[in-house]
Amino acid sequence: MRESRLMLVQYVTAVLAVVLVSIHLIMQGVLYPYTTAISFSNILSIYRNGLYATFLEALLVVTLVHGFDGVRIILHEWRQTAPWSRWVDIGTILAIVISVGYGTRTVILAVFGGVAA
């Protein structure tokens, strides 16, 4: 993929991350008191709300793509050999796929009742 497309993804995910993380923090700190927000039963009830589960999945994808792409950029600047660049790109894709996959698994298990309350 051309670097300009990747940077476009980086900019779009940056803007989305600001919005989504802000909503997340408002919900964690304002709508739900922090101490109850992290209780197991509350978390499950939140996950089982379809709208919020979708929001969490979006937050997961946006922040991971933005974060790992940012690390990719730093690593490209760190060293400048062709094998290094290739492995950085492959490693970034793998890191995103594995992290998003594992996070999505958690969301799906929680939404569809794979975890006991």
Added chain:
Amino acid sequence: MTNVRLRVQRFDPLTDVKPRMVDYEIPKREGMTVLDALLYARDYLDHSIALRFSCRQASCGSCGMKINGRPRLACYTQVDELGGEKVVAQPMDNFAIIKDLVTDLESFFSKHRGIKPYVIRSDSHETDHPSGEYLMKPEELEKILQFTYCIKCGLCTSSCPTVGTDSFFPGPQALAQSYRYLTDERDEGGKKRLEALDTAHGVWRCHFAGSCSSVCPKGVDPALGIQLLKRHVLGGKAPRTEGAVVWKPEAASVQAQK
């Protein structure tokens, strides 16, 4: 008459292990530039000081160096404006040292050549044998004018943090010149230029530190050019003035007859 202490970084890669600083006492006179001070030191105190210079009027860009920690032209920096009685002259950062204050600009000019710093036309015969004059409107010229003032002194590249870490990064000078040619209404080489810039080590590695613009002795704003270039690359085509490219050999010949 007061003296100024000129501290010069000396280093010969053939004989020295590491750079050393050497002090020279220079009689100061009104209007004395750092280049004047260096030439005094070389002429009267130590003939072995190596430095590069030519025009002495900030036109050639030869005497770029780090003066009191900041990239400047030695001929364009007066001793008085530095404040204090000590002037420290060091070679530019981000370049290999040939000797003392002389740096190797080969990679700099190589990157400059890499962006094809000339107008590219689809008709190569016309490029080599133009049949007339390519005319530009003043507003078209205005878009690129400041970037044409670049004297290729290397100060911007010396100050760029990305150049310091990424050896493939073209640097602010080359990128600003890319923008200058991409937006030149006479140029048709857009795609060829963009291919070289839209890479993992291309225009996107500029993090907008802005140091290139702050050190430019000619008032060029390379950081602005690079940000406009990013927009240009994302947009996929040049923000041209509609109908502004004019190729009028007839008009030129009419003008000549008048």
